[in-house]
Amino acid sequence: MPLIRKLAFLVGAVDMPRERHAHTKPTATLGGLAIFLSFTIMAFLAPIDRSNALPLFVGMLIIVGTGVIDDIKELSPKLKLAGQVLAALCVTIWGGIMVHHIYLPFLGRIEFGYFAIPISIFWILAIVNAINLIDGLDGLAGGVSTIALMTIGGMALLLGNMGSAFTAFLLVGALLAFLVFNFPPASVFMGDTGAMFIGFMIAILSLMEFKNVTLISLLIPIIILGVPFTDTFFAIIRRLKQKNIDFDGRSLAHSSSTFGIRIEQSANRIITLCDRGFILRN
Structure with missing residues (x-):
């Protein structure tokens, strides 16, 4: 992670403190690249079947490439969406x-x-942008995603799908290592690179696990990701009313900190809500 931080400052992938941001000093935003690299290296070293992995790997490269460019140069919403659709x-x-x-x-x-x-x-x-939207407070997106991936991995084990379970738990390991540097006060952010990559993988794993779904199995990721889904839904409605697709700083995470709740308290409370979804599912 220290090498990624140095790289981020070198290429300009740095989030500067602004009025609607919670941090007070320049912070590297390429933490997601470290998550992607560690996951990819471990996946290639692991003794698992990779015969059908090429489309997924190319999709991962597209989503991560879009995120890296956005973290460095800040892509327009249309270009970012185009990258997501292509992946x-x-x-x-x-x-x-x-x-x-x-x-x-x-x-x-x-x-x-x-x-x-x-x-x-x-x-x-939907899942990519739900995770991306809540990536506004230290540890929040990583914590919520860890809960979601642990749930998917656990269900995959119960269903005997070892490949999906292994992939989910590899991602959990990469996220836990990242969270060491991301909890308040964060020294690195996952950025759009990490938020979109993790959201992409959660979406793909849920599709792989529940290809032929019942209503209950379809609702499981929605229950676990209830907070980001709700946040995304109301953000879309609000921006359609305002005819504005730019970030407005009024997501649940940012709104709670605006009302005097400390950053770590906001993140912990939202993660707890998602954890309740995990308990409810079980």
Whole structure:
């Protein structure tokens, strides 16, 4: 992580203190690159089947590349979304990772047919941007994502899907190492690189684990990520009303700190809410 911090300052991937930001000194924003590199190295060294991993790896490179460029040069929202869509297309169309049908109470099995790809892409974009939106307080996005990945990994173990479980727990390990440097006072942020990469992997793992889903299995990631999903939903509504797609500093995390709640208290309370979702699921 110290090497990534030096690299971030060298290339200009630094978040400067501003009115709506909680930190008070320049902070490196390439922590997500360290998460990606550590996960990728361990995944390639591990004795697991990688025969169908190329589409996922290319999708990861696209999402991480988009995040790195955004952390350095601050891409427009349209360009950032284009990168996310391209990564999602890569894993759905090329990799075949998508949800094909769902089982609903009283209605039985409902096939998505041609809508399988757009529904899966929407799911990926929703989770990527939900995690990205809450990456505003030290330790928050990392803590929430760790809970989500532990849940997905645990369910994968119960279902006998060792590949998904191993991937989820590798990501948990990478996140825990990152959180050492990210809890208040943070010396490095995961940045858009990390938030989008982790959101992307959570979305992909949930699709891989629940390809042929029931209503309950579909709701599990939503329950665990209830806070970021709710935050994202109201942020979209608010920005549509204002005809403004830029960040307005009014997410739940930033609003709570505005009302006098300390940064670590805000992050801990939101992580606790997500942890309640984990307990509820179990």
